[in-house]
Amino acid sequence: MRKEPSQKIAPKALSVWRISGALNSLLFLAASIGSVVLVTLTDLPIWVPVVVIVLSVLLSYIMIQVVPKIRYRIWRYEVREYEIELKFGLFIIRRVLIPMVRVQHVDTKQGPLLRHYNLSSVTISTAATIHEIPALDNETADQVRDFISNMARVTEEDV
Amino acid sequence: MYEPTRLHPLAAGLSFLKMLREWIIPLVIFFLFGPGNETGLTWVTYAPFLFIFFLAVYGLIHWLRFTYHIEGEELKIEHGVFIRKKRYIPKKRIQSIDYTQGILHRMFNVVKVNIETAGGGAGAEASLSAINKSDADRLAAILRDHGTGQNEEEADVQQAEELPVYTYTLSLKDLIIAASTSGGLSVTLPLVGTFGSQLDALIPEDFYVTAFNWLSGFSWIIIAALAFFSVFIAWFISFMGVILKYANFQLKRYEDRIVITRGLLEKRELTFPLQRVQGVRVVENVLRQPFGYSTVHVESAGGAGPEVGVSAMLLPIIKRSRLNDELKKILPGYELPNNMHTLPKRSLRRYLIRAVLPSVILIPAFWWLPSNLWILLLLPIAVLALFGVLRFKDGQWLVEDKTFYVQSRLISRSLLITEKRRMQDFEVMESFFQRRKRLATIKTAILSAGVGRNFNLKDVDLKDSLEAFRWYTRESK
Numbered sequence: 001m002r003k004e005p006s007q008k009i010a011p012k013a014l015s016v017w018r019i020s021g022a023l024n025s026l027l028f029l030a031a032s033i034g035s036v037v038l039v040t041l042t043d044l045p046i047w048v049p050v051v052v053i054v055l056s057v058l059l060s061y062i063m064i065q066v067v068p069k070i071r072y073r074i075w076r077y078e079v080r081e082y083e084i085e086l087k088f089g090l091f092i093i094r095r096v097l098i099p100m101v102r103v104q105h106v107d108t109k110q111g112p113l114l115r116h117y118n119l120s121s122v123t124i125s126t127a128a129t130i131h132e133i134p135a136l137d138n139e140t141a142d143q144v145r146d147f148i149s150n151m152a153r154v155t156e157e158d159v
Numbered sequence: 160m161y162e163p164t165r166l167h168p169l170a171a172g173l174s175f176l177k178m179l180r181e182w183i184i185p186l187v188i189f190f191l192f193g194p195g196n197e198t199g200l201t202w203v204t205y206a207p208f209l210f211i212f213f214l215a216v217y218g219l220i221h222w223l224r225f226t227y228h229i230e231g232e233e234l235k236i237e238h239g240v241f242i243r244k245k246r247y248i249p250k251k252r253i254q255s256i257d258y259t260q261g262i263l264h265r266m267f268n269v270v271k272v273n274i275e276t277a278g279g280g281a282g283a284e285a286s287l288s289a290i291n292k293s294d295a296d297r298l299a300a301i302l303r304d305h306g307t308g309q310n311e312e313e314a315d316v317q318q319a320e321e322l323p324v325y326t327y328t329l330s331l332k333d334l335i336i337a338a339s340t341s342g343g344l345s346v347t348l349p350l351v352g353t354f355g356s357q358l359d360a361l362i363p364e365d366f367y368v369t370a371f372n373w374l375s376g377f378s379w380i381i382i383a384a385l386a387f388f389s390v391f392i393a394w395f396i397s398f399m400g401v402i403l404k405y406a407n408f409q410l411k412r413y414e415d416r417i418v419i420t421r422g423l424l425e426k427r428e429l430t431f432p433l434q435r436v437q438g439v440r441v442v443e444n445v446l447r448q449p450f451g452y453s454t455v456h457v458e459s460a461g462g463a464g465p466e467v468g469v470s471a472m473l474l475p476i477i478k479r480s481r482l483n484d485e486l487k488k489i490l491p492g493y494e495l496p497n498n499m500h501t502l503p504k505r506s507l508r509r510y511l512i513r514a515v516l517p518s519v520i521l522i523p524a525f526w527w528l529p530s531n532l533w534i535l536l537l538l539p540i541a542v543l544a545l546f547g548v549l550r551f552k553d554g555q556w557l558v559e560d561k562t563f564y565v566q567s568r569l570i571s572r573s574l575l576i577t578e579k580r581r582m583q584d585f586e587v588m589e590s591f592f593q594r595r596k597r598l599a600t601i602k603t604a605i606l607s608a609g610v611g612r613n614f615n616l617k618d619v620d621l622k623d624s625l626e627a628f629r630w631y632t633r634e635s636k
Binding site: 082091128 | 633
């Protein structure tokens with residue numbers, strides 16, 4: 001069996017994902033409220049809002065608690081001299097190899113949530129694909145970006 | 160030549176035809192589905208003709224306003240109907256000048272001159288849509304002579320005289336086979352159907368009643384004949400399309416590049432350097448595979464020069480048995496492998512389920528179909544299942560030295576041959592269900608016509624897929 005990539009992403013990623021999960025589950029909250037309103041205004045059977053609320057609570061729990069935990073546990077990356085290896089996923093686990101020679105550019109970026117936690121994501125673009133390491137603390141992200149952009153420039157094809 | 164000169168008057172007609180072609184679909188739609196006579200507004204009926212007239216006038220003005228001349232070391236082109244545009248191209252920047260001739264050009268003995276400059280991106284080039292052949296030759300001679308001395312002139316001559324290493328010409332027999340099995344039917348058949356349904360409007364109604372009464376006796380035969388007739392028309396249109404496109408197909412392999420020329424009415428020429436080739440695809444559609452024929456496409460990345468990325472037909476049709484002989488001469492290193500890895504037996508079930516799954520949309524049909532006709536539904540399900548089996552059987556892959564082969568099928572069978580250094584990335588994906596059966600999906604991306612194109616193969620043995628992963632890694636250990 002192949003060894004896992006060595007690096008984990010920042011543990012604070014967990015908080016970020018939980019918050020964005022919570023934001024997304026506002027939609028379920030809205031659906032729950034909507035179903036209650038409907039049942040008071042119309043003669044909709046009572047079990048409809050019950051089902052909606054139970055489902056909403058369940059899905060919200062999954063989105064806020066379960067999904068971030070699994071994603072965080074699986075996320076690994078490793079930046080080596082000639083290539084970058086990623087391993088991530090939830091239901092489908094993906095292992096990706098990106099050779100340095102193929103890297104066209106590499107960016108770091110952060111949204112408001114990431115900025116609040118002093119995190120950045122690193123985006124690695126080849127001519128054909130774009131990959132992202134989602135949450136690294138700012139310092140690591142800058143290091144990774146600089147290292148990749150340096151290596152991508154100097155590496156000659158080994159063919 | 161040194162004074163602002165207009166193009167040959169044919170240019171006016173050509174720009175009119177070009178605009179007409181761009182507008183043909185809206186116009187046809189207007190004719191077929193437009194308001195017709197019901198509105199009572201006569202101008203609505205004539206609007207399309209007015210519009211066509213307007214296009215003709217536009218073409219004429221376009222020609223009147225388009226001038227070119229050489230001043231000093233520059234080619235100056237001035238044009239534009241509403242907005243006047245001037246483009247000055249320094250002679251030194253010009254990389255290539257070539258002519259093309261459509262059928263109209265031939266009738267008037269004129270050529271279209273394409274002038275390409277290095278780099279610069281879109282719009283850095285110019286084309287003169289119709290010039291007398293002799294004028295074009297003079298112009299080209301002046302533009303090529305950019306005062307830098309004799310050396311470049313010689314280099315040009317040398318390049319012009321360079322002979323191809325190998326030339327492949329498509330035979331008439333192959334062209335006809337390619338045209339009749341192209342599978343373009345799937346595109347043209349719906350079109351014929353639409354036109355056919357519009358014929359209704361042209362036939363007087365009482366004709367229908369009489370005809371229907373007369374025909375209802377043998378309606379099945381009539382329906383069958385009509386169906387056959389439309390299929391034939393659709394097939395013929397797609398047949399002619401391929402003939403027009405690939406007649407006179409010739410591939411010339413030079414030391415460092417491939418030049419493909421093709422076309423019956425309009426001659427097309429395509430050049431791409433060998434070092435930008437990203438991969439080769441061998442595609443066999445369901446009509447061709449049983450007869451052992453396949454087509455070969457080449458994927459090429461755009462370079463810094465005037466060449467743009469292409470995804471082009473390398474061999475429009477070829478017997479699979481002759482494929483390696485030709486590929487060896489045209490693109491050595493991109494030959495068919497002898498034996499590829501097949502998928503493990505346990506993937507078959509997943510392939511079958513995936514293939515048959517779409518038939519759930521047929522379930523409601525059980526209710527409204529007459530009691531024992533539900534048996535008819537088994538046919539589409541059987542066809543889907545058959546494709547599932549074929550996809551499983553044709554799912555093959557191989558890594559060999561520096562080359563990666565991956566074959567898969569949706570409808571047509573398609574084999575990608577590429578090199579490790581051309582692959583933009585490599586990926587192994589396992590879903591929850593695949594993990595339980597120790598299967599994985601392998602995926603790579605290559606550059607094709609300037610954009611990424613993914614190739615994947617589902618349900619490969621997990622151990623094998625990780626081996627491929629190991630092959631792709633550049634780790635020193």
